[in-house]
């Protein structure tokens with residue numbers, strides 16, 4: 001496995017112009033795509049113009065008018081495998097602009113960082129991926145396969161009008177997938193998936209002056225939740241994965257009761273259960289139900305319901321020994337001059353929509369995941385350039401079948 005860069009590879013990487021990469025990310029940041037409404041038109045326009053100027057054809061595709069995605073393909077042999085670089089073009093909202101030290105839509109540079117909403121999540125990855133294709137085009141390389149880019153909409157609101165639609169409609173059918181999300185330029189090969197579960201606990205309403213006539217659903221819920229915290233959380237923490245945190249249950253939202261002088265007869269808790277590979281929605285719900293039943297046996301009758309809606313995708317859990325993973329780790333080592341351990345991605349990416357396809361998937365991108373969705377979001381310029389270099393080298397090596 002190659003560790004250093006060959007002379008040809010060094011020459012190839014010289015086609016990357018760092019000030020141009022920085023300028024391109026700044027342009028992406030000025031093209032707002034924040035929620036609401038998460039309109040990606042301006043970003044897609046910036047991306048398609050950049051690709052077109054380098055002679056790379058792309059097409060827009062959309063399920064809903066305000067949320068176009070873009071798919072581009074580097075001209076190359078149609079016979080080989082398809083490697084897809086994927087990044088999302090939408091961002092979360094900026095919140096209160098007064099809280100920001102820099103204009104979230106200005107792409108300002110300070111202290112070696114570029115600031116802005118989406119600097120890391122996910123326009124840093126998008127910029128690096130697009131510039132990688134541009135660099136390969138300028139170098140005039142020939143690839144033995146298809147190198148595609150998907151700049152997708154709708155990631156921050158669930159992906160149903162973005163990646164899931166592109167996948168299910170057959171517009172994206174990669175053999176190998178690299179999802180650009182913030183991994184601090186580490187190669188991540190696994191992630192947990194989110195599963196929303198609602199717990200509804202029932203009581204009996206009564207006048208607030210005579211609470212003994214009723215069954216207070218809010219109090220029952222409070223007790224049931226602390227039972228879950230005591231019993232379930234330690235159970236979850238015992239489950240381990242080499243690259244991921246243990247599975248979790250987060251209590252996200254609680255709603256119950258109608259007004260102060262009525263004993264509430266219903267309380268609903270919206271929960272976020274992050275599943276490790278091997279866990280399922282059914283197993284997670286059964287586990288909660290078993291503990292609630294155990295609790296009910298000790299206390300007053302507990303009437304409850306557990307529901308879960310929406311599709312739960314599969315986990316990304318690409319084996320360490322997959323040649324695609326090994327090649328990525330080697331290319332990264334060649335680019336950054338040090339060996340970096342493989343990692344897991346703590347959040348959940350659009351890669352999950354491909355996870356059941358049995359293709360190798362890695363998650364890789366510049367930026368610190370802790371800064372995503374936060375005020376003063378920023379990306380290190382050093383990481384941005386390093387990521388671009390990696391994406392050029394990796395695509396070139398993988399699609400010229402060198403290892």
Ligand SMILES: [Zn+2]
Nearest residue numbers: 088121122181
């Ligand atoms: Zn993201």
